[in-house]
Amino acid sequence: MAWVWRRVGSLLPFHYFHAIFQKRRMDQVELGRHTIKSHGAALAKNHVHDWLILLLLVVLEVILFIIHPFYRFVGKDMMTDLKYPMKRNTVPVWAVPVYAVLLPVSVFLLVYLRRRDVYDLHHGILGLSYSVLITGVITDAIKNATGRPRPDFFWRCFPNGMEVYDKLGNVACHGEELIIREGYKSFPSGHASWSFAGLGFLSLYLCGKIRVFDRKGHIAKLCIIFLPLLLASLVAVSRVDDYWHHWQDVFAAGFIGLIVAAFCYHQFFPPPYDEEGWGPYAYFRALEETRTDSNLAHPPNGTSARPVEAQATNRQARLYRNTVLSPEAREECSPFDDVESGRR
Template sequence: MLRQYGQLAIGSKDGATEAEMRAYTIKAHGTTVAKKHIRDWLIFLVLVGIEVGLNVISPFYRFVGKDMMTDLKYPLKPNTVPVWAVPIYAVVLPVIIFNVRYFRRRDVHDLHHAILGLLYSVLITGVITDAIKDAVGRPRPDFFWRCFPDGQDFYDDLGDVICHGDPGVIKEGHKSFPSGHTSCNSRSVPTGSFAGLGFLSLYLSGKIQAFDRRGHAAKLCLVLLPLLAAALVGVSRVDDYWHHWQDVFAGGLIGLTVAFLCYLQFFPPPHRTKGWGPYSYFRALEEDTQAERRMDASNTDVEAPAATGHADHRDHPSSAHGNVADKDHSLLSFMHGKEDHKVDMVR
């Protein structure tokens, strides 16, 4: 049975499906898998600290003149997609799907790497977008009402704005480019949407073999559904006047790129034959196969000498010749003894 697994692990073309392969459960292998990636989790915690720091510091307060306010006087509106909803659909929903997959397949490698890859995708995207946000400091389309909530605008001698609104609202008003989910205090969500849902789209495409060249349009629709949801979230950010369209475009591009790179760290490209499973699963399968082959070879080596020795003792010609010689020697000794006895009687 294990030899069959080994052939599948090294790329046999016998038409076997993944359901015929070995299961690696959380109870039996979860601790081992987690220990192998302890450094990845430590780096993840470091990135969390960096992300928190990027949200604490103030962004660059770009010069905003009176003539620029024409494009920054859009009304200040609430979010169509609440901030609290972002981690639910971009992180929690994919994790639920990963767990459903685990209970069907029983592969802790797939579950662990899917969760780790997803978290890295969202977090790295957040770090990149927040770093750019703080460095660029582009004002949002509704910046005028953030800066002058009463509608009375003031400018210094150089023509730059003198804001008298809420400091936190003004600070957030300088984080337009690029659009992206950053933290619980963030008001920009599209990049997080593309990072989380983009990773989910890649995951689904690998699991259902969407690119198996069989022309099933239903698979493609399922793969594109998360991307459509992310795109609609991005459109809502423009409709709410929280972002310029360039912000959403750049944020979506960053999110998709990071999601693709993070996915390839743990999974083969979805279009490959084995794109449904993580790299570590096939490595573990091959290691187990080789270990059992060595064990089988060792058992064979132990049994072979005993069987061979028994056969030699029974069938080897030299053994038969030795037995005949022993019988002849005994007969000669007996006859010689009888002759000696006769001589003694004559005497």
């Protein structure tokens, strides 16, 4: 094995420069090899359980939307903040999935047409779907459990303006049943939570794709990242302006949507500030497997020792990058790593 390590040592300088300065270029060259036609069926089969659970979330969301909420006690002295006029939605319900789901999916498709990476397309759509549906389930579950009256509850309960209360002092509503039931679903806001779940996921996705945190100081990229969040914020504000929600409702909803979006995004993609934040984890795993299989199937000069040599070189390169790019990693290296790398 001694001659192998001497041979590796002679190759290390070239490999260091190749790994540091050309790794990203090599990854870009590999783009286009994982398309819907070549890998789509296998990828969908591998995630069939995720899609089945997604269907269960859809069913659960429908059930939560249909069932009755908790009818909270509303006394006469509580009506002071619940007498705002009833208004139409500035952002209709049907528009929410359009901008929170279809808009991000359109961006995913555009990226796919450019890079031909089915892993990016599949995981983007799957992560987005889970983001909005998990947020929807959480939001509607809290809505039904809380039963907070909307700011316009008075006119939902008493459309003719004549107040009626029972012997316990609770409201005795005489309006339409569906309108009254909807009046107990103020906290949190569904429009706001879905908006921040979908557009927050899109913001993280774009952040990685355009490499906002590449340390080159192109701060104008932030305008692209904040645009989806601005749209979600305006939708949330419209819910307060329309007197469908209190400000606490939209604030909590935005928080829920962003937290769920972050969890779902990081399930499939590296952090946006990561060097490989522009692609999904699955793409880099497939890329590594392809290169490993290629090295094993086609060893240079027909010698069986070359794959071992290549693996040792890759190990040395990773160790070199850790010590150069992360000084603190030098302290974490074991004595065996020091011996292998030639420092001892």
